Amino acid sequence: MEDYLPISFFREFFFCKRIPYFYFRNINNESKALFYKQGVEFQIEKIKNLKKRLIKNLNFPDGKLYYNKNVFSNNYKIYGICDLFIETTDNIYPVEIKILTKRVRKGHIFQVYAYGLCLEEMLNKTFNKGFLLYGKRAKIYYIERNKELDEEFKNIYNKILELICMNYLPSSSATIHQCAQCEFLNLCNDRNI
Ligand code: SF4
DSSP: OOOOOEEOOOOOOOOHHHHHHHHHHHHHHHHHHHHHHHHHHHHHHHOOOOOOOOHHHOTTTTOOEEEEEEETTTTTTTTEEEEEEEOOOEEEEEEETTOOOSSHHHHHHHHHHHHHHHHHHTTOOOEEEEEEEETTTTTEEEEOOHHHHHHHHHHHHHHHHHHHTSSOOOOOOOOOHHHHHHHTTOTTTOOOO
């Protein structure tokens, strides 16, 4: 999977373009790995408690739920771990869980999209809808697949490729608030924070 992109880059790209750039160079990611693991465990635990509500609200009484699945796509050259997905006879529905997030961001939408594309290819089923569960009450945001989003996904993929291959540190539009919660703050002392 050396030349495959981690799906988390799609979220990070929208948060700050420097983050995929640093990750691609394997800079300082131990603390993030621990934080990520704790975050995933917390989210999975939470969502298992929400299972009945999820099935009822999403209206898939016969759907099977799978948690924490390694996914990849050879067509798109991406890989990652999908928090949760629902499988029915003909379709798959990726679900991304962001319990600690108060509002939906574009990066979250493309993360769900990427999982859907992987699952479609791996399981040979149709991906036409996905969900984001966000906030402490696990509100549901619906993501419909369409041609425009397919195109945008490919454009973002190409932009990420360009970005990580740059020979210089990309500029960033991250706010002070974003930088304050970022593990790479010590590498970005050009921003007068
Ligand atoms: S500290 Fe700020 S500018 Fe640097 S990578 Fe993090 S968010 Fe981006």
